[in-house]
Amino acid sequence: MTYTGLETYVQQAAFHKTLTRLYGAEGAEKAHSRCMEVMEEFYKTFDRPAQALFSAPGRTEIGGNHTDHQKGCVLAASVDLDILAAVAPTQSGIIRVLSQGYPMIEVDLRELDPKEEEINTSAALIRGVASCMSAMGCDLQERGLDVYMTSTVPKGSGLSSSAAYEVLMGTMLNELFWEGRCTAVELAQIGQYAENVFFGKPCGLMDQMASSVGGVVSIDFENTAHPAVEQLDVDLHAYGYALCILDSGAGHEDLTNEYSAITNELRAVCRVFDKEVLREVPEEAFLAELPKVRAAAGDRAVNRAFHVYAENRRALAEKEALRQGDFDKFLALVRESGRSSAMYLQNVIPTGSTAAQELMVTIALCERILEGRGAVRVHGGGFGGTAQAFVPLDMLDTFKKATEAALGQDCCHVVMIRPAGGVRLG
Structure with missing residues (x-):
């Protein structure tokens, strides 16, 4: 397929087969409509046809809560909610991105240093990805992109729209300008670099890895430069279950101090042993020096360390x-x-909060509805945001109606595990 054949290709059986694989038989038609929409909006925006379609998925954390930043083990998966983009290469030296519902962003590829005024913006993610790939050898001189994108990954949902954005940008540059030389793991690392250095968020690598690699992935971050990644073939429906993400109604925009406290307290534990992360401290040494650790780091830090040690084993x-x-x-x-x-990580209720405990109420409600079936847990960073539930298919309608009646319309997102990460669709 050539670039100029995109409009023809999206009507062919091969394209429909690709959409069915990524979005499921029930979601393929809707996905096709979205593809047609982004191509149409691209034409309206840039006054020429799009030449390619790309997609990058949101992710769900299944196991390994707050272990990635301690070089731990996680289990995660990409989901069928994604960012979809129509794109055409240019020779302008500028990346122009119009996201549905937002103003146009323009990033000059001749200026690839971090900009303080771009911290916490999408422009920072674009510039950071381009900067990292340029440093790795991707020639972006006299290159550019025009992009129109739309997203079904809800912001603040805990499904990591930022990682999907980074992976999408890296995948487009990699495929269009670098002959696909970057591996999925490298694209994840590029996204993390952009988020850490340009966007200003000290995130771990799990979100980007799940979005880039795709499917259910087991990741061991002991060697962060070369994490061990294993894909698993998991069909939840075959087991009789659906995966739901529940919006608690409490955002996580103002919880930076809570997240920082976890890493700071675990760092205080590690300092007792002259180490940086808990993976470098044997659990036996931690237990042997428990009185000393308690005195130096405090009991909440100790409990959080207990969680990480056990959570690494659980993820495996x-x-x-x-x-x-x-x-x-x-x-x-x-x-x-x-x-x-x-109980131990203590990332469900914000510190000192008594009146507002939305996430704990969400978990309690889900457990009550499930009555011992399935499972529910905090999803992602915690303190606010979302819960995750594995719901028996024969209870799904009842579960969704009951949670939305109590927590709000559309609070229950039923998601499908997607078998691929960031990809070119056509």
Whole structure:
């Protein structure tokens, strides 16, 4: 397929097969309509046809809550909510991006240093990805992109719209200007660099890895330069379950101090042993020096360390349970993870908050509705944001109606695990 054949290609059976693989049989038609829409809007915006379509998915964290920044183990998955883009290369030296509902962004590729005024903006992510890829050897001289994009990844949903944005940008530059030389892992690392250095958020690598690699992925971050990544073939519907993300109604925009406190307290634990992250401190040494650690770091830090040690083991056990097809064992581990996050990591209720405990109420409500079936846990960073629930298919309609009646319309997002990460669709 050539660039000029895009309009013809999107009507062919091969394209429909691609959409069915990514979005499922029920979602393929809607995805096709979105593709046609972004191509039409691209033409309206830039007065010429789009030459390619790209997609990058949101992600869900399944296991390994707050372990990635400690060089730990996680289990994550890409989902069928994504950012979809129509694009055409240019020779302008500028990347122009119009996201549906937002103003046009323009990033000059001759200026690839971080800009203080761009911190916490999409422009920072674009510039950061381009800067990193240029430093790696991707020739962006006299190159440019015109992009129109639309997203079904809700902001603040805990499904990581920022990682999807970074992976999408890296995938487009990689495919159009670098002959696909970057691996999925490298594209994830590029996205993390952009978010850390240009956007100003000290995130771990899990979000970008799940979005870039795709499917259910087990990741061991002991070697952050070369993390061990294993894809698993998991069909939730075959086990009789659906995956739901529940919006608690509490945003996580003002929780930076809570997230920073976790890493700072774990760092205080590690300093007792002259280490930087908990993966470098053997659990036996931590237990042997527990009185000293408590005195130096405080008891909440100690409890958070207990969580990370156990959560690393759980993430590996969850992987093994799925590999063996033991879904009941997997669900039991998910429930254990949720209890550990609430009791030891303590990232469900904001510090000192009594009147506002939206996330804990969401979890309590889901457990009450499920009545011992399935599993529910905090999703992602915690303190606000979302919960994750594995819901039996025979309860799904009841579960969705009951949660939305109590928490608000459209608070329950039913998502499908997507088998691929950032991709070129056509």
